[in-house]
Each structure stands twice: as C-alpha cells, then as structure tokens.
Amino acid sequence: MHFQWYPGHMTKAKRMMQEDIKLIDLVIELVDARVPMSSRNPDIDELGKNKARLILLNKSDLAEETRNDEWMTYFQNKGYFVVKVNSKTGVGLKSINSVIAQACKEKMERDRKRGILNRPVRAMVVGIPNVGKSTFINALAGKSCTKTGNKPGVTKGKQWIRLNKNVELLDTPGILWPKFEDQTVGLRLAFIGSIRDEILQVEELAAELILFLCESYAGILSAKYEVDETADKFTILRQIAENRHCLLKGNEWDTEKAARLLMDDFRNGRLGRITLEFSDSY
Numbered sequence: 001m002h003f004q005w006y007p008g009h010m011t012k013a014k015r016m017m018q019e020d021i022k023l024i025d026l027v028i029e030l031v032d033a034r035v036p037m038s039s040r041n042p043d044i045d046e047l048g049k050n051k052a053r054l055i056l057l058n059k060s061d062l063a064e065e066t067r068n069d070e071w072m073t074y075f076q077n078k079g080y081f082v083v084k085v086n087s088k089t090g091v092g093l094k095s096i097n098s099v100i101a102q103a104c105k106e107k108m109e110r111d112r113k114r115g116i117l118n119r120p121v122r123a124m125v126v127g128i129p130n131v132g133k134s135t136f137i138n139a140l141a142g143k144s145c146t147k148t149g150n151k152p153g154v155t156k157g158k159q160w161i162r163l164n165k166n167v168e169l170l171d172t173p174g175i176l177w178p179k180f181e182d183q184t185v186g187l188r189l190a191f192i193g194s195i196r197d198e199i200l201q202v203e204e205l206a207a208e209l210i211l212f213l214c215e216s217y218a219g220i221l222s223a224k225y226e227v228d229e230t231a232d233k234f235t236i237l238r239q240i241a242e243n244r245h246c247l248l249k250g251n252e253w254d255t256e257k258a259a260r261l262l263m264d265d266f267r268n269g270r271l272g273r274i275t276l277e278f279s280d281s282y
C-alpha cells in the first residue's frame with residue numbers, strides 16, 4: 001500500500017507553529033488514544049522544548065480502558081502530564097485546569113520570584129489533523145469564555161480564549177503532520193480515518209484490519225458478523241459481504257461495500273473499544 005503526504009502543507013504548518021510556540025508556556029498535545037504513537041509527530045519534542053507539556057489521550061472512549069491506563073503510565077514515565085479525555089462528551093475535561101496548574105507550577109513560581117504576579121499561563125493545542133483539536137477547544141472553552149487579545153479591525157494578532165483567571169488558550173490549534181516512518185504508522189492512521197479513504201484501496205485496508213483484529217481481539221469479528229476467524233483475511237471479508245447481504249448486480253458479493261461497512265463500524269466504535277498499538281512495544 002502506498003501513502004501520500006503533502007510536504008508543502010507540512011512546511012507551512014510547522015512554520016506557523018514555530019511562531020506561535022514562542023508565545024506560550026504550555027503545549028497541550030492531543031493524540032488519538034487508539035494510536036498514541038502513530039498519531040504523534042516527534043518534531044513536537046524539539047519544537048516544544050523548554051515548555052511545559054501536557055498530553056491528552058483523546059477519543060479515549062474508542063480505545064480499550066486498560067490500554068489507556070498503560071499509555072498514561074508510559075507517557076508519565078517520560079515526564080509528560082497526561083489526561084484521558086473524550087472531547088465529544090466532555091469526560092475528563094474537568095481535571096484539566098488543575099493539571100495545567102501542576103504542569104506550569106515551576107513557571108508560576110519563577111514569575112512570582114521575579115515579582116510578576118497574576119500573569120496567566122498561555123497554552124496552545126497541537127495535534128495531527130482529525131485528532132479532535134477543534135472539538136476539544138470548543139468543549140473546554142465552551143460559550144462562557146471570553147475572547148481576549150486584539151479587537152477585530154484594530155491590530156491583527158492572536159486571539160486568546162480566557163479559560164479562567166490563570167489560563168489563556170490560543171484559539172487556533174497548531175497542526176502537526178503525522179510522520180510516516182514506516183508503513184505500519186500509515187496503516188494505523190488509515191484505520192482510524194486520518195488518511196482520506198479515496199487514496200487507499202479500501203478492501204486492502206479492511207483486510208489488514210481483519211488480520212489485526214483476529215490476532216489481537218479474537219472473537220470480535222465472529223460475534224459481530226458471524227465469520228470464521230480462522231479463514232484468511234479476504235475470505236473473512238467476503239463472509240462479511242455475505243452475512244450483511246452486500247450484493248452487486250449479477251449476484252456477486254460486494255466486498256468493497258463490506259469493507260466500507262467494517263471500517264465504518266470500527267471507526268464509530270461499533271466493534272467495541274479497540275486500541276491499535278500497545279505501549280509495551282515501545
């Protein structure tokens with residue numbers, strides 16, 4: 001399988017982030033809890049050095065809970081502050097302000113010693129496309145927050161959202177480009193729908209997901225689609241087509257439709273909570 005990426009977009013996004021990052025104290029990095037490594041771009045460690053760091057395991061509702069906890073420990077051991085969240089429902093968001101305060105404790109202490117009082121912590125959200133940055137900002141900021149910064153039409157500048165008296169958030173998130181170090185990373189990003197399906201062969205993709213699920217989550221596919229998990233991946237795909245009556249004209253099985261159905265069920269959590277990469281491999 002071949003994955004495309006767009007260095008042009010990436011260069012621009014990185015340049016913008018380099019500028020924004022100068023203005024902030026804290027980087028809030030969103031990763032997808034189903035693929036916490038593949039959905040990161042390690043460049044952020046260089047870009048965000050000397051900043052307080054908070055990793056959010058977003059979409060934690062779609063990933064296995066014990067795996068979420070393992071990943072939390074993994075990142076905490078590396079010195080990050082970590083919170084599991086579901087930005088769509090708001091679960092986990094309550095604890096964020098106190099974690100931000102902890103993460104920025106040193107900075108606040110430094111400010112206090114220099115006689116700077118009550119300067120809010122400035123934070124920005126970063127992450128790869130589709131990881132949930134906008135959803136998170138909206139959920140955290142809500143409607144009650146006031147926008148600060150420059151007034152429209154007066155001076156062009158950054159818009160900050162005041163979260164509370166101690167924290168301001170840059171209203172536009174930084175976009176990190178995923179890093180395709182190997183095909184596995186690309187494949188996992190394709191599974192979660194971060195790479196547009198039009199550039200991929202959906203049956204191949206579904207077959208790879210079938211392979212992973214049979215190995216790591218035995219029983220899920222047979223329970224959902226009544227397939228024989230000992231068969232090979234393309235046979236299983238055909239069985240899904242049969243059992244879900246995906247038919248083409250002329251009574252041929254429509255495996256492309258079955259593949260889309262499987263990918264859709266997986267991405268929307270209808271196969272249950274599934275984590276695609278495990279911290280003990282890193």
Ligand code: G4P
Nearest residue numbers: 058059060085086087088128129130131132133134135136
């Ligand atoms: P981005 O700014 O990083 O590009 O991501 P965005 O907020 O647009 O979110 C991408 C998709 O992920 C959205 O779904 C959003 O609802 C969903 N999402 C964000 N956070 C969570 C989460 O914690 N859990 C779950 N389950 N989903 C989350 P969409 O399909 O584009 O839109 P919609 O179907 O929600 O309307």
